[in-house]
Amino acid sequence: MRSGSESLLIGEGLSYAYLERFPALEKVSLEVSRGERLALLGANGCGKSTLLKILAGLIFPDHGSYRAFGEEVSAERLEDEQFSAAFRTRVGFVFQNTDAQVFSPTVREEIAFGPLQLGLAPAEIEGRVAEVTQMLEIGDLIERAPYQLSAGQKKRVAIASVLVMSPELLLFDEPTAGLDPRSRGWLLELIDELGRAGKTIVFATHELAELEWIADRCLVLSEDHRPLAEGAPAELLADRELLLRANLIHEHAHRHGAVLHSHPHERGHHGRAG
Numbered sequence: 700m701r702s703g704s705e706s707l708l709i710g711e712g713l714s715y716a717y718l719e720r721f722p723a724l725e726k727v728s729l730e731v732s733r734g735e736r737l738a739l740l741g742a743n744g745c746g747k748s749t750l751l752k753i754l755a756g757l758i759f760p761d762h763g764s765y766r767a768f769g770e771e772v773s774a775e776r777l778e779d780e781q782f783s784a785a786f787r788t789r790v791g792f793v794f795q796n797t798d799a800q801v802f803s804p805t806v807r808e809e810i811a812f813g814p815l816q817l818g819l820a821p822a823e824i825e826g827r828v829a830e831v832t833q834m835l836e837i838g839d840l841i842e843r844a845p846y847q848l849s850a851g852q853k854k855r856v857a858i859a860s861v862l863v864m865s866p867e868l869l870l871f872d873e874p875t876a877g878l879d880p881r882s883r884g885w886l887l888e889l890i891d892e893l894g895r896a897g898k899t900i901v902f903a904t905h906e907l908a909e910l911e912w913i914a915d916r917c918l919v920l921s922e923d924h925r926p927l928a929e930g931a932p933a934e935l936l937a938d939r940e941l942l943l944r945a946n947l948i949h950e951h952a953h954r955h956g957a958v959l960h961s962h963p964h965e966r967g968h969h970g971r972a973g
């Protein structure tokens with residue numbers, strides 16, 4: 700491992716296409732230091748979730764290399780059970796769609812699943828579950844079925860099942876999307892605390908207002924899946940031209956007025972022929 704300001708993650712020239720046909724990431728490089736909080740920004744479909752999946756070792760780049768914790772992460776390396784178990788304990792990923800993440804019969808079992816897989820002692824598991832349950836304020840949901848919960852509640856459960864493993868690296872895909880203002884504020888505070896506790900955090904977001912609170916640095920991807928800019932939140936937020944180019948802000952909110960207010964018979968002229 701390198702000394703000095705240590706890079707926890709190093710991605711070089713990462714490219715990825717789904718089914719070898721749908722480009723999702725083009726030559727994206729990134730370096731994340733231990734304890735740093737990096738925000739991934741960009742329009743819908745630019746590749747944020749894909750990049751997070753690569754960082755989580757769920758998919759592997761077609762080109763380029765990815766190193767985490769000083770070691771190469773690849774399909775071959777993750778076939779090694781010991782390496783894979785160590786890597787998976789160090790990395791926690793909260794998906795954009797938490798439905799894809801919660802599957803146990805009860806919230807308690809959902810949260811205890813990871814620690815059980817790790818083979819921890821029952822008392823240790825119980826202690827950890829109690830701790831994250833309290834931290835996430837989901838004590839009253841613990842005996843319920845995760846699939847019966849609201850989206851915001853499911854998100855809390857998904858975060859609890861990740862934090863219970865105490866990972867060094869946290870990957871959040873649009874953590875505050877769909878949360879009510881109180882839950883959103885609460886989650887931002889939690890992420891801030893996790894950062895203070897020394898966790899390394901990489902998250903995707905569309906919420907520019909949250910950046911200065913929970914990001915040290917931002918990486919902006921373009922709609923053609925390439926790196927567009929990188930810098931401190933304040934720097935990027937001041938660059939209106941860049942924000943427009945990355946489709947992070949919208950200049951003419953009134954542009955749709957014509958469509959929204961047109962008479963039904965007028966739409967026929969412009970609508971697509973069926």
Ligand SMILES: Nc1ncnc2c1ncn2[C@@H]1O[C@H](COP(=O)(O)OP(=O)(O)OP(=O)(O)O)[C@@H](O)[C@H]1O
Pocket residue numbers: 717718721722723724741742743744745746747748749750795903
């Ligand atoms: N399973 C898939 N099969 C085929 N193409 C996919 C798949 N998942 C994503 N893509 C494509 O890859 C590109 C990047 O998608 P990705 O989900 O990484 O974007 P994103 O930046 O996370 O977008 P959003 O802000 O909407 O979450 C998009 O063009 C998308 O259509």
Ligand SMILES: [Mg+2]
Pocket residue numbers: 747748749795872903
């Ligand atoms: Mg996404």
